[in-house]
Each structure stands twice: as structure tokens, then as C-alpha cells.
Amino acid sequence: MRAMVFERPGRPLQAAEVPVPEPGAGQVLVRIGACAVCRTDLHVLDGELPQPKLPLIPGHEIVGHVVAGGPGASRYRPGDRVGIPWLGWTCGECRYCRSDRENLCDRARFTGYTLDGGYAEYTVADERFCFPIPAGGTDAGAAPLMCAGVIGHRSLRKAGDARRLGLYGFGAAAHIVAQVARHEGRQVFAFTRPGDVAAQEFARSLGACWAGDSGTAPPEELEAAILFAPVGELVPQALKAVAKGGTVVCGGIHMSDIPSFPYELLWQERSVCSVANLTRRDAEEFLALAPRVPVRTEVVTFPLAEANEALTRLRTGKLQGAAVLVMD
Ligand SMILES: [Zn+2]
Numbered sequence: 001m002r003a004m005v006f007e008r009p010g011r012p013l014q015a016a017e018v019p020v021p022e023p024g025a026g027q028v029l030v031r032i033g034a035c036a037v038c039r040t041d042l043h044v045l046d047g048e049l050p051q052p053k054l055p056l057i058p059g060h061e062i063v064g065h066v067v068a069g070g071p072g073a074s075r076y077r078p079g080d081r082v083g084i085p086w087l088g089w090t091c092g093e094c095r096y097c098r099s100d101r102e103n104l105c106d107r108a109r110f111t112g113y114t115l116d117g118g119y120a121e122y123t124v125a126d127e128r129f130c131f132p133i134p135a136g137g138t139d140a141g142a143a144p145l146m147c148a149g150v151i152g153h154r155s156l157r158k159a160g161d162a163r164r165l166g167l168y169g170f171g172a173a174a175h176i177v178a179q180v181a182r183h184e185g186r187q188v189f190a191f192t193r194p195g196d197v198a199a200q201e202f203a204r205s206l207g208a209c210w211a212g213d214s215g216t217a218p219p220e221e222l223e224a225a226i227l228f229a230p231v232g233e234l235v236p237q238a239l240k241a242v243a244k245g246g247t248v249v250c251g252g253i254h255m256s257d258i259p260s261f262p263y264e265l266l267w268q269e270r271s272v273c274s275v276a277n278l279t280r281r282d283a284e285e286f287l288a289l290a291p292r293v294p295v296r297t298e299v300v301t302f303p304l305a306e307a308n309e310a311l312t313r314l315r316t317g318k319l320q321g322a323a324v325l326v327m328d
């Protein structure tokens with residue numbers, strides 16, 4: 001099969017012909033229709049996340065069809081459409097797994113990081129960590145739901161019942177969260193790279209009541225803010241923008257250093273927290289919620305062979321919505 005392979009940090013992905021993987025016990029073999037490109041993929045490729053599997057097939061927002069099951073796999077039949085997210089395996093035994101926090105599992109394995117992922121024509125995955133994707137809509141349209149959607153959902157839950165919600169970084173995750181937040185009756189304030197008028201316009205088109213540069217103050221105090229941009233300077237800026245008791249949720253896996261800031265910004269029971277990974281329950285909840293909103297993803301598609309181009313477009317912010325690789 002064709003795959004785009006990561007060999008070491010700083011090198012572009014290499015197009016390669018590799019064997020179709022064999023499904024092991026409890027796994028399914030999936031023919032991939034689409035795999036969305038996530039900012040986390042850039043962090044892996046830049047060497048910002050420790051100890052990836054090498055060589056590695058990146059990609060963790062996979063939608064495809066089951067081809068076959070390995071020994072003992074029984075949840076899906078050939079032809080079923082499934083989504084495969086970042087969380088690829090958990091131990092089920094550690095104190096995190098046993099307390100409903102499998103996102104923090106000590107021995108978790110991650111698709112497209114410590115397990116091969118979706119920048120390929122086929123992949124194998126533990127069937128317990130695959131999710132049914134109902135018929136209707138394209139694979140490319142559904143792929144961003146698997147991370148931008150699910151982890152965006154977990155981030156939104158961490159923001160509690162905040163009515164005035166700030167979103168810093170208006171990319172794949174924020175464009176989905178904005179739709180869910182509006183559906184829940186919240187007001188969305190979108191913060192973009194300075195001068196990114198197109199992203200601000202995009203945010204307004206998805207129901208944001210205000211959109212502006214990340215350095216500017218919103219017209220009203222926010223009750224919570226979610227940071228999807230991997231920029232540590234935004235943490236004190238967001239704290240300045242939230243009201244007493246407000247929360248700043250860091251939704252990404254990696255961020256540049258957070259500069260020091262006066263305690264006054266945190267005082268009055270403001271809080272800062274991060275979101276790590278996802279649980280299977282997050283995925284189930286979000287995939288049930290998405291059609292009720294209904295979430296409509298905006299995608300820019302690329303053929304598999306152009307994965308490096310898709311990554312560059314994501315890095316430079318020259319994308320509206322989500323980049324998605326499509327296999328033919
Ligand atoms: Zn992701």
C-alpha cells in the first residue's frame with residue numbers, strides 16, 4: 001500500500017510502498033477513505049513530542065471501511081464505516097483507567113504517534129477504540145470530527161456552562177466548537193492571528209458574535225476561553241479577558257512557554273487547565289451530538305501524496321477549516 005512515512009524530525013514525510021498491515025487479536029483492518037491533518041501531527045514531525053514510533057505513519061483522524069477482523073474481533077463487519085481517533089489503546093488496569101480517566105492512562109498508545117496512523121491506504125486498529133460513523137456525508141467531511149471534534153468537545157466541557165466563550169486560534173477545532181457552542185446558546189468570541197481578516201470573517205459566518213486579533217480585548221468580559229493556538233503568550237492574554245471565576249482551557253498537546261504574569265491575573269478564582277487526549281466516552285458523546293447540531297465541517301482536501309503540502313498549509317495558517325488527506 002502507499003503511505004507517507006515519518007523517519008526523523010526535520011525531514012519531510014517520504015512517500016513509500018509498504019505492506020498492508022495484518023490485523024492482530026481484537027483488531028480490524030480498515031481501508032482508509034480520509035485522514036484529517038491535525039496540529040499535533042506538526043508537533044510530532046517537529047520533534048516536540050518525545051519518543052514517537054519510528055519510522056511512523058502519522059495521522060489520527062481516520063475514517064474508512066472495515067475490510068476484515070483479526071482473531072477475536074467481533075464488533076464490526078466488513079463494509080462498516082468507522083472512525084479511528086488519537087487514543088488507540090489503554091491498559092484498563094492503571095489507577096487512571098480504573099477511575100474513568102483513560103485519557104491519562106499510564107501506558108496509553110496513540111494513533112499516528114506510538115502506533116501507525118492514517119497517512120496511508122490501510123491501517124489496523126483495536127476495535128474497542130474504533131467508532132461507528134453513520135452513513136451519509138463523505139469520509140473527508142467526517143474525518144475532522146475524530147480529533148478536532150472530539151478533543152474540541154472535551155475542551156468545551158471543561159469550559160463548564162460559560163455563556164460568553166472565547167476561542168483563541170480559529171482552525172479545525174474552533175470551527176467545530178463554535179457550531180456546538182452556538183447550538184448550546186453560548187456567545188462565541190473568536191481570536192485569530194493579528195490581521196487574519198479571512199479567519200475572522202469565517203468565524204462570524206459560523207455564528208461568532210465578535211471576531212478580532214488575539215492581542216485585542218473582547219467587547220465584553222468572557223466567562224471562559226479555550227486556547228487552540230499553541231502560543232503560550234495567549235495564556236495571560238486570555239486570563240485578562242476572562243471575568244472573575246473564569247476558566248482558561250488549553251486544548252493543545254504542546255504550547256510554547258507561558259510567560260510569567262502577575263498573580264492578579266489569576267486571582268479571583270480564575271483557573272487555567274489543560275485537556276489531554278480523549279476518553280472513548282468523549283468520542284461517543286460527541287459523535288452522537290454532532291448530527292443534532294448539526295456540525296458541518298469545512299475541509300480542504302489533498303491527495304495522500306501531498307501530505308507535506310497539507311502540513312505546510314496548516315503550519316502557515318493558510319487554511320480555512322480542516323486539511324484532510326483523501327485516498328483514492
Ligand atoms: Zn489531533
Ligand SMILES: [Zn+2]
Pocket residue numbers: 090091092093094095096097102104105106107108
Ligand atoms: Zn491505564
